[in-house]
Structure formats: structure tokens, C-alpha cells
Amino acid sequence: MRQISLSRSIRRTFSTTLSALALVGASAALTPADAVAAGKLQPDLAVDLMMTDVLNPAEGETFNAQIDVRNYGTGESSPITVTVAVPEGLRTTTPYDFGWTCAVASATSYTCSYPALAAGGRAERLHVPFVVAGAVPGTAVPITTTIAPERREANTGNNTGSVTVAISGTCVIRGTVWHDLDRDGQREEGEPAVAGGPDGVLYVRLGVRQGQATGGGSAVVNPDGTWSITARTELLYQVWMETSNAYSLTASDAGDDATDSDMVTSYQYDPTLLVSGSEFHAVHGGEYVVDAGLVTRS
Numbered sequence: 001m002r003q004i005s006l007s008r009s010i011r012r013t014f015s016t017t018l019s020a021l022a023l024v025g026a027s028a029a030l031t032p033a034d035a036v037a038a039g040k041l042q043p044d045l046a047v048d049l050m051m052t053d054v055l056n057p058a059e060g061e062t063f064n065a066q067i068d069v070r071n072y073g074t075g076e077s078s079p080i081t082v083t084v085a086v087p088e089g090l091r092t093t094t095p096y097d098f099g100w101t102c103a104v105a106s107a108t109s110y111t112c113s114y115p116a117l118a119a120g121g122r123a124e125r126l127h128v129p130f131v132v133a134g135a136v137p138g139t140a141v142p143i144t145t146t147i148a149p150e151r152r153e154a155n156t157g158n159n160t161g162s163v164t165v166a167i168s169g170t171c172v173i174r175g176t177v178w179h180d181l182d183r184d185g186q187r188e189e190g191e192p193a194v195a196g197g198p199d200g201v202l203y204v205r206l207g208v209r210q211g212q213a214t215g216g217g218s219a220v221v222n223p224d225g226t227w228s229i230t231a232r233t234e235l236l237y238q239v240w241m242e243t244s245n246a247y248s249l250t251a252s253d254a255g256d257d258a259t260d261s262d263m264v265t266s267y268q269y270d271p272t273l274l275v276s277g278s279e280f281h282a283v284h285g286g287e288y289v290v291d292a293g294l295v296t297r298s
């Protein structure tokens, strides 16, 4: 990200230098100092970056859009005004007073202001709160920021930025744990369940590795080897399981998916065995089956 900003900055400086040189060529009366002075009159405000502090907020929850504004021009800007649009499905709440001054301008926008920015200057990160109110679970809702153009601003094409936020819904992740007696990776008639407990499965857990995502959950395994977790969506999950080390993991994805074992990695971590499935993207309304076949440890 820093590299992109730097190259953009270099490109802008370079093109400004070129136009200053062209100006010098066009009129012998202008000195290079005049050209630099003229260049200083041109701020170029830009929405540098937009993101959200939560990847998958759910109905009723508050999250923040984070917005970076920078002056890429060669001259100081005037005091800055930005409008942050509130899309359908989100609503405004009390804004923060932190570097920026924000107010709820209408049901569909905030207006935020900030002091003048020197050439090359970056504003403090702007945090704007939103409440999820009626957005459809599983959809991506866009949030857009627009900087009011400066009077002398040459480039206004970069005055708008946007980010989408995925609205969390619910999904079901479930599976069956069984003892794969013939070690063929398939669950057949007569192969028994592995139940919850110290001699069987200690726990099943949904792993979340994206730091800004909210979700997860855990389950105990029923006597018939089944388990089920209802969880938030619009994020990546992995099923993690810890079992007695009397077992090892059978072959993964061997044959018919309806009756195979979907656990792909295992680690003997005495006194237990740790197994995990592949990472998958959970979406609203989805049902994901992650079965586990265990064999007697040899």
C-alpha cells in the first residue's frame, strides 16, 4: 500500500515538473522560480484509502469506515470538507470528534471537515460510524466518500473513494465423526461413530484467521458422531477438531464426497490429535458439511 502511494506521489510530482518546464519554455519572461510559485497554487486532494474496521457486520451492529485523505498537490489546500454517503441498509449514529469534525447532514450523509492540508500532507484518519439497519444479509453495501473540490484543484478525478462492506448472515456447518475401521476413507454401514468426550472428540471449533472478521463458534460431538454449528457468514472458516490420540486421521477426500472424510491436515500433539479441514468462504444461507474419519493409531 505504501509503495502504491509513493509511486503515485512520484508520478504526480513528475507530471507537475513537466508542466512547469513547459510553462518555462512557452514564455521567456517566467523564471523557474515563478513556475514553482505557480505550481504551489495547486492542491490536489484525494481519497487515499477507504476500509472498514469490521469485515462482516450484522444487523444492529455498529462499525466504522476508515478514510485517509491526502493532498498530493504542490500547494496548500483550503480547509477540507468531505461528504460520506450512507447507503440504504445502513444508518447514521453519533459521529466522533477526533481530528475531524463530523455532523449528520441528512439521513443519507455525514459532512466532515478538517483544517487545510499542506502540500504532501496527510489528514488524520477519519473514522465514521455506521449502524447496520435493514441491509440484506449476504449483500455487499457500498460506502462512498467525496471531497469537495478546491477552487484551484486541477485533478478532481481522485476526490471520490469507496469501499464495500459485506453484511453478515447465518449459515450451518455440520459434520459426522466416524471410526474408519477398514481405513479406506469412506464411511460404510457398520463403521461406528466417534462421540464427544476424552476418549473421542474433545471439541469442534470454527477457526477464523481474518483479523477483521467477526465469527466462529464451537460444538460438542453427539453420541451418534454428529455435530452442528450455526455461525455468522461472509468470511473464511476452517474446521478445527481435537480428539484422543488413540486415533489418527484417515485419507482425505477419498471417493464419494457424501461419505468421505473432509479433514486434510493432522498433527499428533500428545495427549491429543489435532485435525483441520480446508478453508472455505461461508455465505448467508449456506450449509457446509465437514466430516472426519478417524483410524486407530498404529
Ligand SMILES: [Ca+2]
Residues within 6 Å of the ligand: 044, 045, 046, 153, 155, 156, 157, 158, 159
Ligand atoms: Ca483531487
Ligand SMILES: [Ca+2]
Residues within 6 Å of the ligand: 180, 181, 182, 183, 184, 185, 186, 187, 188, 191
Ligand atoms: Ca471405511
Ligand SMILES: [Ca+2]
Residues within 6 Å of the ligand: 253, 254, 256, 257, 260, 261, 262
Ligand atoms: Ca470430501
